[in-house]
Amino acid sequence: MNFDFSDDAKALRDQARRFLEERAGAAVARKAMDGDAAYDADLWKSVVELGWTAARVPEAHGGIGLSAEEACVLAEEVGRSLIPVPFVSTLIATEALLLGSEAQQAKWLPGIADSSVIATVGWAEGDTATPSRTSGVTASGDKLSGVKMPVPDLQAANLAIITAAGPDGPSLYLVDLKGTGVTVEAAPTLDLVRRHGKLTLNGAPAEALGDAATFQTFLDRAAVLSAWEAIGTGSVAMEMAIGYAKERVAFGQKIGRYQGVKHKCADMYVKLELARAHALHGAWAMATEAPELAQAAAAARVSALDALKYAAEENVQLHGGIGFTWESDCQFYYRRGRQIAFALGSRSWWADRLVRTLERRNARAA
Known part of the structure; x- marks a missing residue:
């Protein structure tokens, strides 16, 4: 295949x-x-x-x-x-x-x-790490009240798709940001390029988008797309680190000649290629609506987050003291990596989701 x-x-x-x-x-x-x-x-x-x-x-x-x-x-x-x-x-x-x-x-x-129409999706409620529970926004008929923060690109959007508690778990709701009962404010985050906002709803008109099962399917699709974004960001961080290692001279030779630096660059490549393999599986499962989408999506997200975190952090480290400065471009990939890691729930939540999907698969095969 x-x-x-x-x-x-x-x-x-x-x-x-x-x-x-x-x-x-x-x-x-x-x-x-x-x-x-x-x-x-x-x-x-x-x-x-x-x-x-x-x-x-x-x-x-x-x-x-x-x-x-x-x-x-x-x-x-x-x-x-x-x-x-x-x-x-x-x-x-x-x-x-x-x-x-x-x-x-x-x-x-x-x-x-x-x-x-510029649209965004918001599930976060402060420092929550899991999208499987929501209490910050409540639904009363076709009205929503509560707060979502941070929501990416909120100030640019005119449509928000957010989560609210339903009888079977979180469900998606459509909110017209130009409607009544909606307040949009800026919300500072670590990522200074992709702006985030605070969405306050006070009896805002909303329309349910599917049910709790729809939300779970959406999470898997979003995880695959997020994994590919992470791989792209991590790949540039790796290329930046390798390029610097080929130019920076220390103790009379290029630092890329040192074994410790070589190993770090090789590890970046291996982690990113492993993530790419999982993400390709996720892309196939998403395109074909395969039954193993949940498993493939969780594996893609976990491996992509690991690869991006390693590449972004080692890019800073390999640049030495300059990598920590405001003038260095290393910060962009590190900041974006942290934002992507938060965007759909923590790595540990997705790792647990992966384990549960594998348990269900093994139970069916038994």
Whole structure:
């Protein structure tokens, strides 16, 4: 069985990388970090013109109707670039809407395709580490009250898909951010490029998107996309570390010649390739709606978080004292790594989810 991307997905990856290498990167991320805008409007316009926001939207709703493969490719390339636009948030929100009713898709997906709708997903409630429980937002009929924080790209969005407690566990709800009872504020996080916000709801109108089972399926799809973003970010951190090791001279020779440095660079590569293998399995399971999606998604997320954490931290370490300074670009990959690790729940929660899926698989096989 071939888990590699199709030729069309690889062509999209090449096109995306060329564009992002020309228009994004650490210098653009630093400019965004020093500014006050919620996102780079000019870059967002270019992303929309390339059709990326329409990638996963079905043709019936004004989109291109690409597969999960292409979505994963775009997530990886955006992860490499640190581009300051709400693309990943909108991409993940699109996956949630694809699980909704036909009426919900008809209402929101055309706007996502043409960028008149910028969407985000929020489950976090302060320092919570698990998306399987929620108490900060309560539902009363078709009204929601409570607080979600931090929510990525909230100040750029006009649609939020958030979790609230249901009879069988957390469920997804659609909230029009321009509606009544909605307050949006900035919320500082470690990631200074991808802006986050605090969403306060006071009897805000909302519409349920599926049930608790829908939320669990959404989590698996989001985990696969997040894994690819993490792999992209970790890959650039590794490339940055290797590039520095080839240039930095200490004690009369390039530091890349030292065995300790070589081993660290090799370990980065091995961890990222292992994560890529798991993520390819996840992309296949997502594209084919395979029954092992939950297992593949959990494995992809855990391995991708491990690889990104190691690459981002060792990139800082290999740069020595300069790697810890404000002027160094190492910080962007470390900060983004911490944000990705928090975005869908902690590594330990996903590791436990992986163990439970394997137990169920083994029980069925027994």
